[in-house]
Amino acid sequence: MRENTARQDWTTYTDEEHDRWRRMFECQQETLQDRACTQFLNGLEELGVMAKQIPDFEKLNAVLFAKTGWKVVAVPGLVDDAIFFEHLARREFPATCFIRREDQLEYIQEPDIFHDVYGHVPMLVDPIFADYMQAYGKGGLRALGGGMLPHLARLYWYTVEFGLMQTPQGLRIYGSGIVSSKKESVYALESKRPRRMRFDLMRVMKTRYRIDDVQEIYFIIRSIEELMEITLKDFGPIYAQLAEMPEALKNLSPEEVTTGDEQFIGHRWISW
Numbered sequence: 001m002r003e004n005t006a007r008q009d010w011t012t013y014t015d016e017e018h019d020r021w022r023r024m025f026e027c028q029q030e031t032l033q034d035r036a037c038t039q040f041l042n043g044l045e046e047l048g049v050m051a052k053q054i055p056d057f058e059k060l061n062a063v064l065f066a067k068t069g070w071k072v073v074a075v076p077g078l079v080d081d082a083i084f085f086e087h088l089a090r091r092e093f094p095a096t097c098f099i100r101r102e103d104q105l106e107y108i109q110e111p112d113i114f115h116d117v118y119g120h121v122p123m124l125v126d127p128i129f130a131d132y133m134q135a136y137g138k139g140g141l142r143a144l145g146g147g148m149l150p151h152l153a154r155l156y157w158y159t160v161e162f163g164l165m166q167t168p169q170g171l172r173i174y175g176s177g178i179v180s181s182k183k184e185s186v187y188a189l190e191s192k193r194p195r196r197m198r199f200d201l202m203r204v205m206k207t208r209y210r211i212d213d214v215q216e217i218y219f220i221i222r223s224i225e226e227l228m229e230i231t232l233k234d235f236g237p238i239y240a241q242l243a244e245m246p247e248a249l250k251n252l253s254p255e256e257v258t259t260g261d262e263q264f265i266g267h268r269w270i271s272w
Helices: 015-032 038-046 057-068 080-089 113-125 129-144 149-161 182-190 201-206 224-231 236-244
Strands: 071-074 091-096 164-167 170-173 195-198 215-223 262-265 267-269
Touching: 015 038, 015 057, 015 113, 015 182, 038 071, 038 113, 057 113, 080 091, 080 129, 091 113, 113 129, 129 149, 129 224, 149 201, 149 215, 170 182, 182 267, 215 224
Parallel strands: 071 091, 164 215, 195 215
Antiparallel strands: 164 170, 195 262, 262 267
């Protein structure tokens, strides 16, 4: 076992914990049918070992690795940035092993195994998204020490965790923080409260986020291919621009509207 990894002792999960997983899985299956993107739903179907109980990482990895060369590694809790990026660059997704309590079924602030595995792993079955995650990890390693990690973290937050996609069928969810929460799955697409913005890399990197509640802003991509194309760009010029900006301009609150923003309202784009 490598340093900063843990062992998933699958035999220690109780019947109650397996039942909790199953109920959340079935609830999200119903909630996401017309809300999640095709890539997520297809990945979930291909990872059939996830359906009835908390997945055994060894069995899960046998399927996942055969699809895209990724695997899930157990970690004792949140890991620091360098270790997280190293895992992603090696096509390893770090996942916690504990499952949320009964009173946290609809929302939990810290990531548990349902968020990490149900929320993240199905998208790793998609070859393009799998490559995007590895590219993000490599980009994170390059950014270490440059003072830009808070801005790079916002890219991860507004794509991998809370991303929306525009499809011919309408807006769809691909972010793990949304798909692993019934409350946010409905809220992200149907509530009038949040703003839904056209994805722009600089705008995303300038926008702060909150971790204690549902989001106040979401960014919409056109496709996973678009996301991959953006990530393969050299971020150096963007980091240079950010470094020269006043603090207020490079750390916008989620509520702020800026010139050039494109917001999706009533099934059409409105420019500000």
